[in-house]
Amino acid sequence: MIRIFFIGYFLLVYCSLFSQPNYVNEDGGTLQMGNLDVPFLRVSETSGNKIVGSIYLNEEWEQATIVNLSNNKKIKLLARFNAYHSEIEILGEKEISALFTTDGIEVTLNNKSFVPLKIEKRNKAIFAEILFKGKYNLYKVFDVKIIRAPSDAKLLNLESVDRVEILNDYYFNENGGEAVQVPKNKKSMKSVLPSNFLEILKKEKLSLKKEEDLVTLFSLINSN
Template sequence: MKKYIHLLFLLVAYYGLGQVSYTTEEGASYQFDNNISGHVIRVSDNHGNDVKGSEFLNVEWQQATVIDRNTKKKFKLLARFNAYTKEVEILKEKDIISLTPADGISVELEGKNFVPFKPVDNPKPIFAEELVNGKLSLFRVYDTKVIKAASDSNLLGIDNEDRLTISDNLFIKKEDGTVLEFSSKKKNIEKLFDESTLKFAKKEKLSVKKDEDLIDIIKFYNTKT
């Protein structure tokens, strides 16, 4: 029975039709929506300008592992991350579909672990990179922005193309489910961590302004009872 369900999942992922499709395995639900992604519509008012850059962390398709954390099942798929839509896109023959960020699903892609995340200002879940999971969890949320060319770029003889860049912000999720954007201001850090954690950071010369150090600080905090 399990082999049949596994096969059904793969068939839905690779050969499904255009409509939304579902398959369920031991209570875990997966949904694939058609969402063929092109370049972001340019924002600039400069007539004739094009947008340079990509909304993908890596435009090339890479092998990813989709994991159901509830059943520990794993599936190998070709995928890439779209920072504009904040979705994990999966290659289905010649079509591109998006993986719905359902509870319990995670995606390992290019050394990063993407999990469902609910932004502060939007109840709809997205995929974000999980950096730490524990009493305090740390997430990196990717986004895109368009840097517009100067309106007089042609006259000045400089680059007249808008540029699309990828940005990111860090978010903290507390044990009670509260989500807040991370701030390195001293008063916020003193509210977030207890005294022993702050002493640990000072002793080890760790800076909350460095992602690697912040991860170590949060991991230390999470080991405390």
């Protein structure tokens, strides 16, 4: 099936729903959508174990606003963020689609702002939460960890539970280039962060492990 199709067709399907606030083409905006990546394989499907947790930041469908940053045109749709694939899923009448990572769009969902991002060691762009915009941008990249129940849990008469945990790392880039991960320890700082980052980090006594400190760091570095 073709990966990309235009939402113009999608909006025609929903023309009868324009009276509802969840499906609004505010300014004649268009965007691209496609099929979801390979669905998340719940380990319980093959192991028979109970599964706890979710691959979604919020499993409920919520209204998302997609903005074309070049002309400020907007579209509102029902969506949710899939942390396993770092995708934004769009709810259709008969199927769920994935929002294509087109350059120049920004998505507001769950009180967060997501943008397409190319990061090291990934062969395609993903959606990441943007925490600070400037010459140096700061991003929050989500991922999923699967913690499987011990293989002998049932033999030991223990509850067989597979757990899904959402994790995150922080990335940054300069002038929209490929993003690299913010180092988590001082040893790797010098090889990744520019010297002026290190000076401000030390002067302000900020931690690379605290999100609020990272936002402060990028705010200060971009104001210089």
